[in-house]
Amino acid sequence: xxxxxxxxxxxxxxxxxxxxxxxxxxxxxxxxxxxxxxxxxxxxxxxxxxxxxxxxxxxxxxxxxxxxxxxxxxxxxxxxxxxxxxxxxxxxxxxxxxxxxxxxxxxxxxxxxxxxxxxxxxxxxxxxxxxxxxxxxxxxxxxxxxxxxxxxxxxxxxxxxxxxxxxxxxxxxxxxxxxxxxxxxxxxxxxxxxxxxxxxxxxxxxxxxxxxxxxxxxxxxxxxxxxxxxxxxxxxxxxxxxxxxxxxxxxxxxxxxxxxxxxxxxxxxxxxxxxxxxxxxxxxxxxxxxxxxxxxxxxxxxxxxxxxxxxxxxxxxxxxxxxxxxxxxxxxxxxxxxxxxx
Amino acid sequence: xxxxxxxxxxxxxxxxxxxxxxxxxxxxxxxxxxxxxxxxxxxxxxxxxxxxxxxxxxxxxxxxxxxxxxxxxxxxxxxxxxxxxxxxxxxxxxxxxxxxxxxxxxxxxxxxxxxxxxxxxxxxxxxxxxxxxxxxxxxxxxxxxxxxxxxxxxxxxxxxxxxxxxxxxxxxxxxxxxxxxxxxxxxxxxxxxxxxxxxxxxxxxxxxxxxxxxxxxxxxxxxxxxxxxxxxxxxxxxxxxxxxxxxxxxxxxxxxxxxxxxxxxxxxxxxxxxxxxxxxxxxxxxxxxxxxxxxxxxxxxxxxxxxxxxxxxxxxxxxxxxxxxxxxxxxxxxxxxxxxxx
DNA sequence: ATGAAAGCGCTAACAG
DNA sequence: CTGTTAGCGCTTTCAT
Numbered sequence: 001x002x003x004x005x006x007x008x009x010x011x012x013x014x015x016x017x018x019x020x021x022x023x024x025x026x027x028x029x030x031x032x033x034x035x036x037x038x039x040x041x042x043x044x045x046x047x048x049x050x051x052x053x054x055x056x057x058x059x060x061x062x063x064x065x066x067x068x069x070x071x072x073x074x075x076x077x078x079x080x081x082x083x084x085x086x087x088x089x090x091x092x093x094x095x096x097x098x099x100x101x102x103x104x105x106x107x108x109x110x111x112x113x114x115x116x117x118x119x120x121x122x123x124x125x126x127x128x129x130x131x132x133x134x135x136x137x138x139x140x141x142x143x144x145x146x147x148x149x150x151x152x153x154x155x156x157x158x159x160x161x162x163x164x165x166x167x168x169x170x171x172x173x174x175x176x177x178x179x180x181x182x183x184x185x186x187x188x189x190x191x192x193x194x195x196x197x198x199x200x201x202x203x204x205x206x207x208x209x210x211x212x213x214x215x216x217x218x219x220x221x222x223x224x225x226x227x228x229x230x231x232x233x234x235x236x237x238x239x240x241x242x243x244x245x246x247x248x249x250x251x252x253x254x255x256x257x258x259x260x261x262x263x264x265x266x267x268x269x270x271x272x273x274x275x276x277x278x279x280x281x282x283x284x285x286x287x288x289x290x291x292x293x294x295x296x297x298x299x300x301x302x303x304x305x306x307x308x309x310x311x312x313x314x315x316x317x318x319x320x321x322x323x324x325x326x327x328x329x330x331x332x333x334x335x336x337x338x339x340x341x342x
Numbered sequence: 343x344x345x346x347x348x349x350x351x352x353x354x355x356x357x358x359x360x361x362x363x364x365x366x367x368x369x370x371x372x373x374x375x376x377x378x379x380x381x382x383x384x385x386x387x388x389x390x391x392x393x394x395x396x397x398x399x400x401x402x403x404x405x406x407x408x409x410x411x412x413x414x415x416x417x418x419x420x421x422x423x424x425x426x427x428x429x430x431x432x433x434x435x436x437x438x439x440x441x442x443x444x445x446x447x448x449x450x451x452x453x454x455x456x457x458x459x460x461x462x463x464x465x466x467x468x469x470x471x472x473x474x475x476x477x478x479x480x481x482x483x484x485x486x487x488x489x490x491x492x493x494x495x496x497x498x499x500x501x502x503x504x505x506x507x508x509x510x511x512x513x514x515x516x517x518x519x520x521x522x523x524x525x526x527x528x529x530x531x532x533x534x535x536x537x538x539x540x541x542x543x544x545x546x547x548x549x550x551x552x553x554x555x556x557x558x559x560x561x562x563x564x565x566x567x568x569x570x571x572x573x574x575x576x577x578x579x580x581x582x583x584x585x586x587x588x589x590x591x592x593x594x595x596x597x598x599x600x601x602x603x604x605x606x607x608x609x610x611x612x613x614x615x616x617x618x619x620x621x622x623x624x625x626x627x628x629x630x631x632x633x634x635x636x637x638x639x640x641x642x643x644x645x646x647x648x649x650x651x652x653x654x655x656x657x658x659x660x661x662x663x664x665x666x667x668x669x670x671x672x673x674x675x676x677x678x679x680x681x682x683x684x
Numbered sequence: 685a686t687g688a689a690a691g692c693g694c695t696a697a698c699a700g
Numbered sequence: 701c702t703g704t705t706a707g708c709g710c711t712t713t714c715a716t
Contacts, residue, residue: 012465014709025687030711040685060467061403061412062709065692070403072446080431083621086423093422093449102464104414105447107435122444123354125402253625279425283595285627356693367703372695382701404693407708
């Protein structure tokens with residue numbers, strides 16, 4: 001009753017099994033399955049039929065060993081619990097699945113060292129890597145990009161293909177929004193010093209401030225966790241401002257909570273703008289005015305670029321920029337009356 | 343200037359390179375590196391030194407090909423954008439990294455078929471799998487568990503090792519909480535029909551209801567997405583109840599939003615209880631009373647169990663149950679006065 | 685268009 | 701304790 005292999009057996013079918021069952025050589029089977037055009041139609045069809053009968057699934061390791069290709073892409077994120085990555089992961093997943101690639105997920109725990117190490121240690125386990133929020137230095141990143149096909153998200157480093165969500169432009173827009181509401185004393189609650197995005201946002205804020213005739217006030221840095229919001233709120237309160245743009249929504253939401261506890265009315269006493277429009281920004285209290293980032297698209301685009309590089313290894317270094325837009329909700333409002341004349 | 347291999351060369355070092363440089367056989371090098379105890383100390387140390395010099399990193403594919411072990415575990419989740427999985431992923435990541443395992447993440451998009459397919463197609467790419475919220479039928483799941491080392495999360499199926507977050511007990515507690523606040527007409531906003539957890543929660547609710555002398559009212563089913571909250575809210579409003587336990591926080595939060603739009607005061611007119619205590623449950627408006635699930639621990643425990651099975655393949659099927667607890671926030675309150683006499 | 689043969693880098697008997 | 705010898709399953713020349 002038991003067949004020699006395949007369906008109904010414990011041992012998975014191999015090329016050799018198919019070859020035996022078909023009466024052709026393994027090399028022919030190999031070709032038929034991975035390079036169909038180079039095999040006679042009849043034989044190919046016969047082979048395909050037998051392969052299906054035997055529930056044949058190629059052994060990825062054996063394949064990788066000889067061909068070097070793994071069919072996997074590595075996705076490195078700094079912190080799985082940061083909702084910002086949800087969309088990125090989902091977009092990346094969609095795109096890679098569609099192309100038949102598997103995803104290896106690594107949480108690098110905000111550590112550049114770990115990032116580097118993982119990239120090396122797993123080198124032969126993936127074909128290319130997507131670095132979402134790399135903590136690597138520009139030098140290191142550029143060096144790695146020479147050896148490994150990779151695409152960085154929100155990182156602009158010479159020689160490194162990237163997808164950049166243009167939050168700096170968004171920050172300018174946000175500042176305009178606040179100024180048009182009458183705010184003049186505006187703070188920026190800074191994110192972690194190691195964050196590339198943070199630097200860009202603050203720079204944009206100064207630039208826009210200069211243009212609009214307001215001088216933004218820097219507070220922080222704070223870690224980009226919700227829990228850091230308490231400290232950020234206190235610091236902002238202390239800075240005697242009427243509005244604040246926060247490094248990201250996580251921080252902004254944390255601030256909202258603290259401000260509420262302290263009896264500070266948002267936006268009555270203080271307006272708050274977040275960044276990213278993560279899960280939760282729409283239902284926090286008050287709903288957050290924020291910069292909406294096309295994260296899912298970013299994930300898709302990044303993987304698409306990566307796959308393109310894998311096909312065509314000597315592609316020019318591409319840099320794609322995705323626009324953000326300001327989503328006004330309820331955390332921003334006109335400057336308090338008694339302050340408008342400052 | 344160029345060395346034959348290793349540091350500074352393009353081609354990564356192999357066991358053979360180390361063997362050549364050390365003057366021992368490859369098999370000895372292999373042993374020294376993966377079974378240190380079975381090699382003479384001096385030789386081992388020499389080998390280790392050379393390996394380090396050469397930046398040796400084992401080729402996982404070659405290893406997998408012969409040994410069958412991949413050093414990877416697959417984590418299947420139904421939807422990456424569901425915050426419930428954050429903690430699970432993080433816990434799983436911690437535990438697997440600590441043991442030197444890599445994580446392959448797959449979003450099965452709520453599809454049992456895809457789940458099955460992925461598990462098969464990638465079979466040789468992982469050593470074991472963690473199914474967080476499997477959509478597989480009991481039969482199918484049990485069958486797979488025979489062939490593949492796996493641990494299921496929130497699934498209780500004979501013969502399948504599992505980690506179960508005991509939300510049913512929590513639901514009983516939640517119902518007691520509501521009853522003690524004077525509620526008598528209480529709805530359960532049901533999750534998707536295919537969800538195992540949903541069935542358990544509803545069952546628990548009926549059981550507790552019988553004990554407490556109230557008959558819960560079933561509304562739904564609804565998908566477990568925030569957007570389904572609108573429909574759920576309407577249905578609950580229509581059911582003429584004073585309180586509602588929702589399948590999960592995502593649904594509950596969606597309901598909150600809709601109720602606010604409709605001018606229904608929570609908890610003044612209607613009390614809402616969620617389930618899971620996901621990201622956002624603490625800062626939504628009003629903050630949600632919910633069942634706090636130890637998700638991160640669940641992830642850790644599940645991976646720990648899985649790894650234990652991998653070491654010791656004939657371990658008895660273990661089932662670990664993790665308790666939940668009721669976290670009372672601001673979405674539940676006393677029954678409205680004019681209804682208390684019903 | 686197909687076959688034969690040589691590995692990819694590693695592990696796992698089996699000898700010594 | 702160490703070396704020798706086979707492969708694991710597949711891809712890839714090189715012939716035919």
